[in-house]
Amino acid sequence: MSPDIVAELAPTGVLRAGINMSNFLLVSSRTRDGGPAGVSPDLARALADRLGVPVHYVPYPRPGELADDAGSGAWDIGLIGAEPQRAEKIAFTAAYAEIEATYLVPPGSPIAAIDEVDRPGIRIAVAARAAYDLWLERNIRQATLLRAPSLDGSFTLFTEQRTEALAGLRPKLIEEAEKLPGARILPGAFMTVQQAIGTPRGRPAAEAFLAEFVEEAKRSGLVASLIAKHGVKGLSVAPPA
Secondary structure (H helix, E strand, O other): OOHHHHHHHOOOOOEEEEEEOOOOOOOOEEOOOOOEEOHHHHHHHHHHHHHOOOEEEEEEOOHHHHHHOOOOOOOOEEEEEOOOOHHHOEEEOOOOEEEEEEEEEOOOOOOOOHHHOOOOOOEEEEEOOOHHHHHHHHHOOOOEEEEEOOHHHHHHHHHHOOOOEEEEEHHHHHHHHHOOOOOEEOOOOOEEEEEEEEEEOOOHHHHHHHHHHHHHHHHOOHHHHHHHHOOOOOOEEOOOO
C-alpha cells in the first residue's frame, strides 16, 4: 500500500468514516453501543482493512450535515449519495449501490404517472437536503417543493398539509403507503440515488484508490454480499463505472 494513499485517507492513523444515519437501507441496524451497522459501515470497515488501519465511524443524523463537514477534518471518507451540489467540495467515486426515488400520492389522487407531478398547483413534500431533494430542486419547474427536516417529517407534512405527492426512496414509501390505505406509489423512478464514497477534494492519491476500490467491491461481489448479509430490500449493486 502506497504511503501517499494512507497519508491522504487516514492522516490520523485511523480511517474516519462519515456515516449518514438516516439512510435506513445503508444503516439498517445499530450495534450494542448504538453505533451504525449495515452496508455502508461494513464497506468502510473493508476499506480500512485494505489500508491496514482501524475504522472510526463519525455518525450524522442527515446527509446534508455530513456534506457540510467536508474539509473540516471531521471525516476522511463520507458514504452518501453523490450529487453535483455536494461534489463541489467532495470527490465522489462511481456509485457502489443505487436506490430508486419516486412519489407516493394520496387516496383518490388523479395522478397516475411521474411526468404528471411537475405541474402548476402540485405540492411535493420532501425531506430537506436528501439526494433526491437536491435533484428535485434542479429539475422541478412548475410544482412546489415543501421541505421537512427529516424523512418522518416529510410524511407528516404529506398527511397533515394534504400535499399532492410525497417524494422519497421506494422502500421507505412502501412502508409509508401501509399507513395510508388507498395511497399509491407511482411506477418507475424520477431519479436513482447513487450511493458512493467521497473524500474531500485535493487528495489525488486517495481519489484514485477509492475509485478502484469501489469498482473491485462491485466486481468481486463484496457489495452484493453485504446487501444480502443485512437483508436489505430496495438496494441494488450499481453497474460498472
